[in-house]
Amino acid sequence: MSKIKFSGPFSLRLSSFLAINKIALATYARHALGRRLERTWDAHFEIGIRFWRHQFTKALAMDDIDKGRALFDSLQTETDDHYAVRRSTSDSPKGVWHHPETRSSAATLLYLHGGGYTFHGAVSHRYADMLAHHSGAPLFAPDYRLTPEHPHPAQSDDAFAAWQYLRETGPAKQIVVIGDSAGGHMALSLLQRLKIEGEPQPALCIGLCPWTDIGDRGASLHGNDSYDLVQGWMALRFGEWLDPKGTFGRLALSPIAYDYNGLTPIYLQAGGREILRDMIRDFARAQAAKGADILLDLWPDMAHNFQALDSTRQSSTEALQRICAAVEAFAGAGPSMTAGPATEVCHGATFSCADHTEADAKTIGQFAVQSSL
Structure with a gap:
């Protein structure tokens, strides 16, 4: 993913930002050691998979589903593709x-x-x-x-x-x-x-x-x-x-x-x-x-x-x-x-x-x- 966009409360933005960085560092380390989740996936692909799984898991664990939705929306990853x-x-x-x-x-x-x-x-x-x-x-x-x-x-x-x-x-x-x-x-x-x-x-x-x-x-x-x-x-x-x-x-x-x-x-x-x-x-x-x-x-x-x-x-x-x-x-x-x-x-x-x-x-x-x- 090439771009990151934020929305919603600052606390949720920060939480999501810290999560994606933690996941990214761990994934880069695993790839450096030759431990890919799937052999055809590069680090960026795997980071996206792990991050969105983390977001779903955390959102569904919240007592308030509206807050879970806000968390899910707080950080979006997008490709560089432009849609007219x-x-x-x-x-x-x-x-x-x-x-x-x-x-x-x-x-x-x-x-x-x-x-x-x-x-x-x-x-x-x-x-x-x-x-x-x-x-x-x-x-x-x-x-x-x-x-x-x-x-x-x-x-x-x-x-x-x-x-x-x-x-x-x-x-x-x-x-x-x-x-x-x-x-x-x-x-x-x-x-x-x-x-x-x-x-x-x-x-x-x-x-x-x-x-x-x-x-x-x-x-x-x-x-x-x-x-x-x-x-x-x-x-x-x-x-x-x-x-x-x-x-x-x-x-x-x-x-x-x-x-x-x-x-x-x-x-x-x-x-x-x-x-x-x-x-x-x-x-x-x-x-x-x-x-x-x-x-x-x-x-x-x-x-x-x-x-x-x-x-x-x-x-x-x-x-x-x-x-x-x-x-x-x-x-x-x-x-x-x-x-x-x-x-x-x-x-x-x-x-x-x-x-x-x-x-x-x-x-x-x-x-x-x-x-x-």
Whole structure:
């Protein structure tokens, strides 16, 4: 990361500044001794992972979640990438428009931010700017209600309201729903909500490192704890806050338990070092077996939400290029979306999977959804 920005109370700024410097010194020392966390990561990459994990951990340990959010926002790390984007606000529904200075796409993006349904701040706005800039498409990011103050179905209702708002501005065939992490969960859940409400489906749904099961699924959920900026226990905490009394249950709130056959095509991205890796793979394989149009790209050495690293990592650059290609393939005039070097699962008539082996999809029997729910 090249730039640091501060906000909020001085005490929190100072705490975060001291933390990142302590983490940086320890990381540089480990690298000097040849002790890298992941062999392909340089010191700056590892510092970012360790720092954001520290911030999440400290924020979630606070008795006051608002103070935790303020801590999380007190120090932001950014790349040097410049995004030519203008922001404007909406009051009904509440949210922010991110308008690229040069519009090059006919699509409109409905972006549902990540943060475990609990955090929302500068990092999400920066992420939205990045997506709008690279895609050349206007993007609306609703300020949906957060947990633990507002459990399910508040987020589902807010996503649906944002969808209805965008439907007033253009046809569904030009809207792409895109979300990262918990926002990916929200995007996938929205497709089912649209089906129930009798609404048309969007042109495409994009899930970036999406949360597909609110329960304890896959070895990576805890096995990748040391590599990722979020940890398995955090994901489970977010799931508890989404449904604190177990009113709805894991099955009802986990996209992996649903059938997406006949709904809009789904494009997914994941990192091999993130805690959600296995559940994302399971979701893609399960949906391919059910006949859904789905494509999953996975970059083996990447952590959660690696797309935000933009030009500083080759994998992030490739991922952003694939996102733009997907948007144009389904909501623009671009060529069809094809399987690429990072593709693990590719299935359905709307994706070009000719050069991709679908062995993963055919071994779905090893990943029986109901058996682990």
